[in-house]
Structures are given as structure tokens and as C-alpha cells.
Amino acid sequence: MSDYAIIGKRMPRVDTPAKVTGEARFTADLKFPRMLVGKVLRSPLAHARILSIDASRALALRGVKAVVTGQDTFGEKWGVFRYTQDQCFLPMDKVRYFGEEVAAVAAVDEDTALEALELIKVDYEELPAVFDPLEAMAPGAPLVHENFPQNINIHVRIEVGDVEGGFAASHLVREDTFTAAEESYFQGEPYAVVARFDLEGNLEIWMPNAGPHMKAKPLSNALRIPLHKVHVRKVAIGGAFGGRSEISPADFICALLAQKTRRPVKIVYTREENTVCTRQGHSMITTIKTGVDSSGRVLSREVTCYMDGGAYSSTGPIATSVPFLCMEQAYKMENVRYNGFRIYTNKPIRGMIRVHGRAFACGVDTQLDMIAQELGMDPMDIRLVNAREAGEYTPTKSFVASCAMKETILKAAQKARWKEKRGKLPKWRGIGIGCNSVQTGFPMGIRGGSQAIIKFNEDGGATVISGVVDNGQGNDNMLVQIAAEELGLKPEDIQLVSADTELTPTDPGAYSQVSTFVGGQAVRLAAAQAREKLLGIASEMLEARVEDLVARDRMVFVKGSPQKAIPIQKVIRTGLSKGRVVTGEGSYWPKVDPRREWVQNPYGQMCEAFSFGTTIAEVEVDPRTGKVKVLEVVAAQDVGFALNPLVLEGQFEGAVAMGGQGGMLSEYHFWDKGRVMNPTQLEYKLPIAQDMPKIHCIIVESHDPKGPYGAKEAGMSIAMSAAQAYSAAICDAIGVYLKDYPLTPDKILKAIKEKARG
């Protein structure tokens, strides 16, 4: 066991006291003098040309201070990549989905703003629309964007090895198609933005975000103001789950209204707006063909996936790739071909979500179970045969330095008593296993690295400056824990300045599971440098060599002689009296292959580390209703090293709720053409406390050679393996392999009845 003072401990999070008292300020809680309320007018049509907008009656309404439309913008188009720039934040020519932004007002209060929206007259020419990805690809289908034939937004093509040869050599080949509906994030906090300009023309803006620097750059582009004048501020954030990674039109619109009125403006989304007008998960049609030898080893695999991308590109190239990447990491594959198509439709925009493709992940694992059954194998054994191992390369050429996939399978199986239960449970009970892997980071260009700055203060405490943002997962605490450990301080001695684009250096943002690995590492390096300077001063005071000194519990002492310690505060004050300031800088740049590109060149080192996990679920199905009761879940993940088991368990448990309980049993959208019919929590069924089973968390540590203290990622991989395990357990319970997700009671009941009829 490592001799850490703070790292590895069950430390309650530093941000929680303010959250339990109600003092933590979320964006909608902010209030400024003369602040106006902003509201957005949205398209009532799925696809239409905008002929004219007449806002004169709205502007004449008392209390209305501004109306903005596309005519008030520079018409800059947003896209995560240069080749995906397809979205105007206020479109001028046409609208492409029901709910798209058309105009916005700022008024003295909400009632006035809402009344003003009704007074804006928009003339539309309705256009034919497409709502299904396969129909959208068919010849003659209406085009969502004129310059994208067949509405193909992104095509990711990966081919490795000899796929046909692999199939020819296979003992058994199966091909199956799996489908899944859209799901939504349902972050606790609906989206909100507050914007104002200061006297120097700097934009100050607050919003839930997964990377303040990733917000600032597109705002600077769209408003045509210098980047250094866009100050995205820190604020409490009510969840992201992949849905707040990009700029939102609301950010731009709010800033535009603030600019026009020279007053602070606040926009708070309704729950319906948060569902329809932010991001959703892609619906998917995935065809998987797998060939194995007689031992169950996968020899060849071909996957073709059609993803409904909605009206704009969003993170399209990434979203089209990650479902495949997760599975190529989790399982060995020598010969593999992937064709991922992201298709434009006239539906809301799709982005990255915690479970990257139910029809993908559950499809791969369900098919493994089908193959295992045909071969007379145990589902656990076929996973052990194919599980990724450390020291290997993924098909797309990422080296896997650390991997304890097999250990997560074996430990989860032992805890769940898999061998005693599988195939031996009473009727209508089932147990299933799922395995997955996620990336710790992506190639991110110039914002792919993180830098941190640390300064000791006169009282012996320290200020840590980092661009890392906390959107609920505990990143603030992670930074404080690392800094306190390295500097020999208590967590309460650390002042954290973070997630503010004026004050903090660049950071990739809290997505792609990279915060600890990159941002945490930068803080660790900065702290190590500051400690070196601290010990340099102390070495003169203690007449000892720097390398023999230890900083711990606010003291500096010679290793082995804690009785002759001097307080850190005294060292700092001694340094100050000699003009020696104790600061540190750290920078971490992940060693990824910069030539790797999502579409043009999807090969090379993707990120430095990958996490691996296994979930096992045990369920009971009511054959009269098709309802599923989940009895017990075991979640095991190779996180590299557990910096804080208390926080990690929370990530595991939340992942089971979102990926398994909600993602596999109840969460999906249903539609009337392009209109979401269940945009609120009344109709979209999220798990509640009574739904949740007992969850056993197993932390597996593979000690990644590059991660800070050996740490990698936690929280996303379990969401995916939980979805797979829930699906597998239900299939086991009813004796039918289901292929359309989520597995709602109607589908389960239908399968039971069809099986009974033979």
C-alpha cells in the first residue's frame, strides 16, 4: 500500500458543503442589477425556408429591450471541426428541426419576454422533411443540407487485417442487426446562460459547460471579438454526461442580447428546451457479423452502423467513431471492418452520451452470448478468451499500456457467484455479463493539453490555478486532493481557482474522460515544482539535502525524523523575507498520434490510457407484465488507481443507474414525425430510488504507467457494461435474444408470447 497522506482516501468532496446548504450558485441562480430575461423563439416546423421575420410588434411591447434574428449576426457557422461547420446559431435561410432557434428577445421580466415571442411574425415555406436515416439516404430524399448527397454527414471507414480471410477461416459466423432509439441526458439542471459585458467590452458569461475554453473559442469566432475578451466564468454545474461539451446557440444568443442591450441577460431553458434543443443520443441501426474459431476466439468482425445524427454535425466524427473504438479496445480483433454512417435528418441534434450506442455495445455482447450458446460455452468464458490484455495494440493501432479486463471479469463473476447461478436460476430469473472499455482522452489539437499554476501564500496555504471544470463528477476535489498531497498540505489549505478562461490556462475540458489523466497530471507537476522550491528553502533551514526532505501534514522534515519538523508556513515566510517566491508550473500533453484524424486517418495512438470494466446483473422478469426487477448488480472497473474510492463508487453507482437501469429498461424518445412526444420527466422515465437494485462496486487497479498515481478513468465504462449486462440478464431470463433497445415491458412480453407460440 502506498504511503499517501490524502491520495487514495475516502475524502468527502470539497464542493459539497456549499451544495448541501443551498449556497452553491448554479447559472439560473445568478442575478445582476438591471438584468433582463431572454427567451428564444423556436421553429414550429421540422424543415422550412424562412421567408421573413417581422419583430416590429414585439419591439413595440413595453418592457421589451431587444429582439435578435439571424440578420443581427455575422452568420458564422459552428462545427466542432473545420469540415463540419454547418450550424448558424440563428439561421437566416432555413430551419432544419422542430425547435431550432429563429429569434430571441430580451425583456424586463419573463412574462413580457414570453408575450413578445408571440408577437414576432415569421413567414415560413414548409419543405419536405426526413425523419429516418435509411429514408434520408434513399435516392430522391429531401436534403437537410444541400451540399451533402444522400444526407450522409459523416462516413467513418476502418479496415484492418484480412476480414474476408478471417470469415473464411471461421468455425462459425453470425450476422445480426441491432437497433436502438434516441435517449436524453436529463441533467438535473436545465440549460441556462447569463451574459454581460464589462466596461472594457469583455464578455463575461456563465453556463453549464464541460470545458470553458471549448466555449470561449467559438463564442469569440461567432461574435468576432478577440478570444482574450471572452471570459467564461466558473459556476456550479448540474451535470453534463457528454451533453454540454459544445457551444450552445443559447450562449451566443444570450451574449448577443447582452451586447445589444448593454445589460446583463439571463436565459433559462425549460425542461422541454433542454431535451429538444441541446443534444440527444443517436438512434442506431447496427449490423454486426462475427466469425469465431471453435474455441470462441473472434477471427473476424464486420460492423455497419447507421446513426441518426439529426439536423447538424455536432461532434459527428467523434460520435460516429467512439462506439466502435470502445469495442475494439474491449476485445481483441485482428481482422475488422467498420463502416459508420452519421445521417442528417430533420430531428434534434445528436451528440455524445455516456453510453456510446446501445445498439452497438449491447449488439456486440448479445452476439457473443449467441455464439457462446451455439458453441456450448459459458458467456463469461467467451469474454475471457477475447478480452483485451496489457501490452497489445488495438486494431486502429493504439498501444494499451495497462489493462486488467480479465481481472474485472473474474472478480465480478466471483462476487456475483456467476458459476453457481448461470444456467441454474429459477424460471424467469436471469444473469448476464457485459464488458467494455473507454478512452482516457482523444486527440484534441492545441487544446489537448492542460497547464496548471500554483503559488504558495504567506500563510503557508497554496492557490491552485487550473482550467479543469467540475460538472458534478468531483473534479474540483480531485485537483485539491492532488495538490494537497504533493505540497504536504491539508485539503482546506488549498484555494482552487478553476474553469475560468480569463484566469486559468488551457485545458481540454471534462469530457472524453480526460480530466484526471491530463488536468490532474498538470496540477501534480506544478505542485511538484513548487514543492521543490519549498524544499530548497527548507534545506537551508534544516541543513539537509533537498532529496532527503519530506513535506507532509503542513510540515517539512528530514525523512525518518518527523520530530525535527518545521512548519511549511515558516519556510514560506523565510523565503518571502529573502525575496524567494514559491510557485510552480505544470503542463501535461498526452502522447497521442497527432496525425490521427477521425475520418481521414483513424489510425495511431488515440490516447495514452484505456479503462476496462465488467458488470454483471441478475434480474427477474414478470412473465405476465414483461416488467423487469433487477435483483443485484456487480460493477468492476479497472480505474488504474483509485484516487478517492468514495467518489469512484458514486461514479459506478450513477453509471449503473444511467446506463443499465434507465438506459436498458425505460429511457427512449418517441416521435410524431420530427417532434419529440416525451420531452419531460413526466413521460420520459428516469430511474427513481425505488427502482435501483443493490450495487456492489469492485475497484480494480492496474496502475497505469502514465496516469497520475496510476489513475485512469472512472464512470463511463460502467455505464456501458451495465447496459450490456442488463440486456444479457433479461435475455437469459426469458430465453430470447432481444435486439431492439431499450428492453421495455411491451417488447419483453411480445418475445415471451412469441416464444410460447413457438
Place this chain on the structure above:
Amino acid sequence: MSRVPLSIKVNGEELELMVEPHWTLLEVLREELDLTGTKEGCGEGVCGACTVLLEGEPIRACLTLALEVQGMSVTTVEGLAGEKTLDPLQESFIRHGAVQCGFCTPGMIMAAKALLLKNPCPQEEEIRRAISGNICRCTGYAKIVEAIAAAAPQCNSSIRGPLQGPGEEPT
């Protein structure tokens, strides 16, 4: 529209306010009194983020017109802590890692408070039922249930202990 008088007691303080008749209790708490600990997550009584206590009973502030609580006593999350000490529930939520993004936390704590006021020794099923109207997207509820059970210290609860598993709290 013309405003009408509203007398209410909020967190022990008697208040005389002038409100629009269509304002909800949530709007009065957040906009007029700046008590923004009470959150709006859905505006239709589903998510529970706006839960406050009305005469000790949990209610949805978003579905309650301000004038409905005329002359009554309301407690919000800001009214739980003492000057120097937190409510045992608040302490327990911190210690047990029951808070992630924290948006549902005030409503969750108020629902739990209402439970403990009535039932100081709840069983796990009673805890889960008491917070079944409060949606949390981050935690899977496991640590929230633990935290509520542990905030009733006189009970020998069978709910999983607070500090098992690897690691220990830093000293």
C-alpha cells in the same frame, strides 16, 4: 396585474410581501427572497428539486401558488443549518459522498428531513419511498440512501455502513 399581500413565515422569519396572484411559491422564494437553494428542474412537479417543507410536510414549490400558503410556515434548505453547525442530514450527505452535481441535493435533503421528522428510525424501503419523488441523475441513489440512514444515528440500521471498502478518510 396588481399585486396582493402575502404573509408567510420563511425559515422562522415572518414576512409581509406583495405578490402577483399567479406567482408560485417557487418564484417568490427564488425571485423575491433570493432563496435560490430551492431549484427548478422541471416546473411540473416531477423532479422534486423544488421540495420545501410546508408546516413540516414536503411540497412542490413549483406547483404551489404563493397565495395558497398564506399565513403558513415554509422551510427551505437555507433554513436547516444553524449558525455554526449543519443539520445532521447535511453533514451526512457530505460525509457519505451523497452529492455529485448537487442540483437535486436541496430537494432531496428536504424530502429526507420531512421523513425523519415523522419517522426518526426509517427502514431502507421507507427511505426509498420518501425520496421516490426526487430524481437524481448522478448518484444512482445508493449513497443518498446511506446518508439518510446514517443521519438517524439512534437506529441500528442494516443499510450498508458508511465507510466500508478500500481507503479510509484522511486524518
